[in-house]
Amino acid sequence: MTTAGLATVSVDEALANARRLLRSEPAAALAQVRAIIAALPVSAEAHRIAAHALRALGREEEAQQASLSAVSAAIHDPALIEAALALAENRLPDAEGALRARLKADATDVAAIRMLAEVAGRIGRYADAERLLCRALELAPGFGAARANLATVYYKQNRYAEAVEMLDAVLGEDPDNPAHANLKAAALGRIGGYDEAIALYEELTRRFPGHAKLWMSYGHMLKTVGWQEDSIAAYRHALGADPGLGELWWSLANLKTIRFDEGDRVAMETALAAADPADSGRDDDRLHLHFALGKAHDDAGEPEAAFRHYAAGNAIRADQLGYAAKETSAIVDAAIAVFTPAFFADRAGSGDPAPDPIFILGMPRAGSTLVEQILASHSAIEGTMELPDIPALALGIGREALGDGRRWVEAIAAASPEKLAEMGAAFLRRTQVQRKTGKPFYIDKLPNNWLYVPLIRLILPHAKIIDARRHPLDCCWSNFRQHYAKGQAFSYDLADMGAYYHDYVRLMAHIDAVQPGKVHRVFHEALLDDPEGEVRAMLAFLGQPYEAACMAFHTNARAVRTASSEQVRRPINRDGVGQWQPYKAWLDPLREALGPVLEAYPEIPNLFN
Incomplete structure (x- = not known):
């Protein structure tokens, strides 16, 4: 026609x-x-x-x-316009329904495929989003928006090297896009590419000098590599552009080494008053401001005002996350029931035999960054960061075998020796990108790996495990006044935190009983009292000779990504000991949840034998 x-x-x-x-x-x-x-x-x-x-x-x-x-x-296209409007208004079921109807009529509509991937990504179904975006790119390899979306999906799945590779392709076609460059810089920071990340942020902040969030990200990267004064300057520059951005004030507070002056406190109170509680879109600003003001009042010796702000910030975050303490307890119950001496004996020789990884784990804010910094100052041991790979492997086998990541204990119980070896090899392969030196051993310092110690023992039986432990009240109070960028959902309620600490101790006591001598415990207070003795004991456990450099850890210029980054750049001190005491009047829910664990510290393993 x-x-x-x-x-x-x-x-x-x-x-x-x-x-x-x-x-x-x-x-x-x-x-x-x-x-x-x-x-x-x-x-x-x-x-x-x-x-x-x-x-x-x-x-x-x-x-x-x-x-x-x-x-x-x-x-x-009217149908896709309607779907796009539903996405913009976050009416995800409406968007999904319209897009699935379109794809039922034409399964190769790449615009609809990309939009459906966005729906999947927004509700955390990243594997589905990845599959859809790969299909869109198969049909239209030049579809730049889908390629950029796939880079984001890789980043969300902690596959940072793949995200960087994809973003290189995206930026090759669209080199002036600041959003893509920003994401690449963030991904580079996750795989230790700090120099390139900083160079990208320097370029972006020159191009967009009034973009507060870019300056904040730049400040985060500068903090990570130890350029504290430069990071403070970046945060302050960002505040000049947006004084109401709560995360900036918390970023300054989170350095732990600065004290807010009266002008800062007035500015934060003004910003908090302007963040209408009825506007849920400002919840993040409000919670960050509350945490920062808590720090300001704490520094001023005003515990009642400080606690009021900490409690308000924690309440907002707890409501956002909806943590269920009983789910953690159920996993610990299942692990104790399944991982018996006979279970480990039946699987002796399973897993990958590589001895390379050293896991430092325990509660967050228990001194694990200090232990890592000490060990990373040894000539044979490389420090990396808090790696997400062990939880990802655990949740992955749970989803693969039983359709529910939380059921990983059951899935591991049924796993073959070949599967255990495959998972150990997968951890080594996934974390290889973090290894920047030729040192034979490297550290994974994710505290929450305590929940997966039985898995680690099965898939990497020759890896070393160090449990960093701190007094329950000091540790839990330190968590309560800490806002985390992500994760640690247990830490925003005192009772939940006490239950979490109790579960952690309970599982570690079980591991001591069924795998004696396989976990070395470092009590934070003992490390402060006798640093050299404790360091020698750790190195002996790791089979490494003592080196004096470990005692000069604070001079180590390596990048540190945790909330303790500035603290471990100072010599050992007791500044963090007893910080809970001015707040003891408000800590009854924590004490009750801790129960006998509190009184038994540090001889806790005997409680559960």
């Missing part, structure tokens, strides 16, 4: 005719839709039918281009 012929039939009739021709006469279908496109270039469906016809004719490169043209034309 010619362009002129369209005058005698409707576009809908012409499209229907082209669809009928597709199966038996793709060349005729192509001619039909090209006539439609000539008359109506914004017909997304005509471009999609053209892609189908071209594929049927074996003209894949042209088909991919037609798919891209369909994406461009999709902004005029």
